[in-house]
Amino acid sequence: MAIDFxxxxxxxxxxxxxxxxxxxxxxxxxxxxxQKGTRGFKLETIVIGxxxxxxxxxxxxxxxxxxxxxxPSPAVSPSQRKRQSEAARVALQEAGI
Numbered sequence: 001m002a003i004d005f006x007x008x009x010x011x012x013x014x015x016x017x018x019x020x021x022x023x024x025x026x027x028x029x030x031x032x033x034x035q036k037g038t039r040g041f042k043l044e045t046i047v048i049g050x051x052x053x054x055x056x057x058x059x060x061x062x063x064x065x066x067x068x069x070x071x072p073s074p075a076v077s078p079s080q081r082k083r084q085s086e087a088a089r090v091a092l093q094e095a096g097i
Contacts, residue, residue, distance in 0.1 A: 001061060003046045008055035013045070016054045020063075033062065041065040 003010075011019065013034070018024045033043040034052075044058040076084075 001044070003044050003053075003055050003058050005046055005048065005055075008057045010046075010048075010053045010055050013052055013054060016043075016059060019056060019059055039066055 013027070013030055017027055017030050020030075030043070032038075034045050034054075035042075037043070041062060043054060043062045045052050045054045047053070
């Protein structure tokens with residue numbers, strides 16, 4: 001989702017460093033989250049008048065993306081995993097891979 005500059009509370013990246021709970025993050029960490037992201041998500045930013053900004057709402061979305069709702073993973077027994085692995089091996093062999 002992109003930042004809606006008309007309806008979101010825009011802040012500078014310096015302010016964003018201090019806005020992350022509980023006690024802020026370094027400017028290097030924030031720059032990494034903007035450029036490379038973490039766990040497949042980047043902190044959203046927008047450029048207005050040559051200044052890169054983010055929003056308090058974008059920070060909230062970024063934090064939420066790092067803490068998805070807990071969904072229990074299905075338990076797979078060792079014997080099930082072995083059967084799945086063998087089936088995958090056979091399928092790859094039949095495909096000539």
